[in-house]
Amino acid sequence: MAGDASSKSHPSPGFVLPGLRCAAEMALVGIIVGLVGLPTKSPLVLAAVALTALFGMVVVLFWALNRHVRRWVRYAQGKPTRLSIFD
Numbered sequence: 001m002a003g004d005a006s007s008k009s010h011p012s013p014g015f016v017l018p019g020l021r022c023a024a025e026m027a028l029v030g031i032i033v034g035l036v037g038l039p040t041k042s043p044l045v046l047a048a049v050a051l052t053a054l055f056g057m058v059v060v061l062f063w064a065l066n067r068h069v070r071r072w073v074r075y076a077q078g079k080p081t082r083l084s085i086f087d
Contacts, residue, residue, distance in 0.1 A: 013071040013081050022064035029056040 030053045037049030071081040 010075060010078065010080055012075055013068065015068075018064065018068050022061060025060045025064065026057040029053065029060050 033049060033053035033056055037045065037052070040046055040049070075081050
């Protein structure tokens with residue numbers, strides 16, 4: 001039962017705030033890429049801008065998912081879930 005005692009000393013990672021942060025970061029990436037590249041008349045450039053925004057949003061999604069899974073693994077091990085500002 002030592003695992004129960006250590007898990008109570010560290011709060012479990014939530015889902016709502018990381019999800020909202022991920023959504024905001026994805027929207028920010030899409031908006032920035034769109035604002036930079038959308039004033040164009042060429043359909044080829046427009047397609048490249050849309051694909052770049054989509055790719056950037058997917059990268060942010062998987063980066064955030066990786067961070068969240070890492071926090072849950074650390075929680076399951078009984079370690080602190082918040083290490084630094086970048087972790």
